[in-house]
Amino acid sequence: MTEQFALTDEKLDELFVKQVGSVTQIVERLPRNSVIMSTCARWFKIFQHATPEEKFARNCMLLLLHKQLNDQNTLSYPFTDARSCHRDLRTLHQMSIALHHTRESVDDDDDCNSFCSMEYSSPISIHSSGISCREDVLQRLANANKLLAEQNATMSGELQVLQLEKESLLQRRQSFHAKAETLRNQNNMYGKEIGYMKHIFACSALTALKLFVEPTFAQPIHYFVTLFSVLCEDQHDRAHFEQLDKQLGRILHAHMDYYTRLSIQYQVGRAYDEMRAKVSKRYKKVLQMQEATRIEELSLVAMRDLMMLRKLFLDSYKGDKHAERAVLKFLQERHDELAEGL
Known part of the structure; x- marks a missing residue:
């Protein structure tokens, strides 16, 4: 339940x-x-x-x-x-309940005082009833005060937690500001270093790019050797960049071979498609002509058969003239339709 x-x-x-x-x-x-x-x-x-x-x-x-x-x-x-x-909705709810109980206690206190006054003024007043009523009111007030004290302690704990959280957030904010300032300083330093490196590579880069002006790569490539010549302190460094140039040459040649092969495949495929289209168009036209000729032959045979059928009908039929005219009309219409199709 x-x-x-x-x-x-x-x-x-x-x-x-x-x-x-x-x-x-x-x-x-x-x-x-x-x-x-x-x-x-x-x-x-x-x-x-x-x-x-x-x-x-x-x-x-x-x-x-x-x-x-x-x-x-x-x-x-x-x-x-x-x-x-x-405030937390649960705390707010408890505070509303406590306030409601407090108001009820005050109302009960007023009712109790009125009741006690009536008791004292009457001849049959009972002193113990008034004392019991006041004790009940005092007990309710004590309970309400206790509840408010508990809520106050709860809210104080929540306030301390929020203050600690606020201090933690402020510390994190200061830490982030410090990190941002460090990053800005590093960015400025890196910007100066990049400008310096650009100045170093400006001349060698222009010279290296001129190597790619040639339409073919018949000669060995010296791109990296030329680009980083200012950094080559000994033969070991130069050998390292020469090795990079060889790898670049192999990559470029493989790239050129791949796209050349694709171009050839595309041209061959296109030529094959064009030839197939021409042959298909030619034989399609021949088949259409053959089909048209066959239809004409069948039409002529059908016309001849209709004429023979008409002759046989005229020679053999001796019935109603109205039916005879209808049959002859039908045969003539079929003959005319075949003649129009030629």
């Missing part, structure tokens, strides 16, 4: 959506008030960002908002308190 009525997250969300619709209807019925509308919109946004642990408290706070609008046509504490927007 308990599991059937358990308030799951899905059920709480479903109830929340329904209650929001009900609150919206109440706001629409009220006289237009920008303060109420903005306050409701702000709290709707806070409720939408509630964590799974806060969903029950969220729904309870939404019910309290609904009750204030329905009973008072306005909003009051805690929704009008700016500090409430930054």
Whole structure:
């Protein structure tokens, strides 16, 4: 039975959506008030960002908002308190409960005093009833004060956690600023080094690029040797760059051979497609002519057969003249159709 009525997250969300619709209807019925509308919109946004642990408290706070609008046509504490927007919904819910109990205790105290006054003024007053009523009120106030003290301790702990988090974020911010300053200094230093290297390679790079002006690579390539000549301190360095030039030469020749082969394959394929298209077109035309000739021959044979059939019909039929004319007309129409097709 308990599991059937358990308030799951899905059920709480479903109830929340329904209650929001009900609150919206109440706001629409009220006289237009920008303060109420903005306050409701702000709290709707806070409720939408509630964590799974806060969903029950969220729904309870939404019910309290609904009750204030329905009973008072306005909003009051805690929704009008700016500090409430930054509090945990569970804490805010407990504070609302404590405030409600405190107000009930005060009301009960007033009722108790009135009752006690009536008891004292009546002839049958019972002194013990008044004492018991006051003790009950004092006990409620003590419980409410205890609850507020616990909430205050909880909020103090949360405040300390937030302060520690703030200090940690400030330290991280200072660390990031220091890293950014270091990166800017390194960037300036690297920019100067790059400018210096560009100046060193300017002359040798222009000379090396001229080696690629030739349309072929018949001569050995000396690109890297020329480009990094200013860095070649001994024969070992030069041999290293010569080896790089050989590798570059092999890559370039392989690249040229690959694209030359692709070009030849494309040209051969294109020539084959053109030749096949010409042959196909030629034989297609021949086949069309043969087909047309065959159709004409069949048409002539059919016309001849129709003439023979007409002659045989005239020679052998001795029946109704009307039927005879219909048959002769049919044979003549078929003969004319075949003649028009030639």
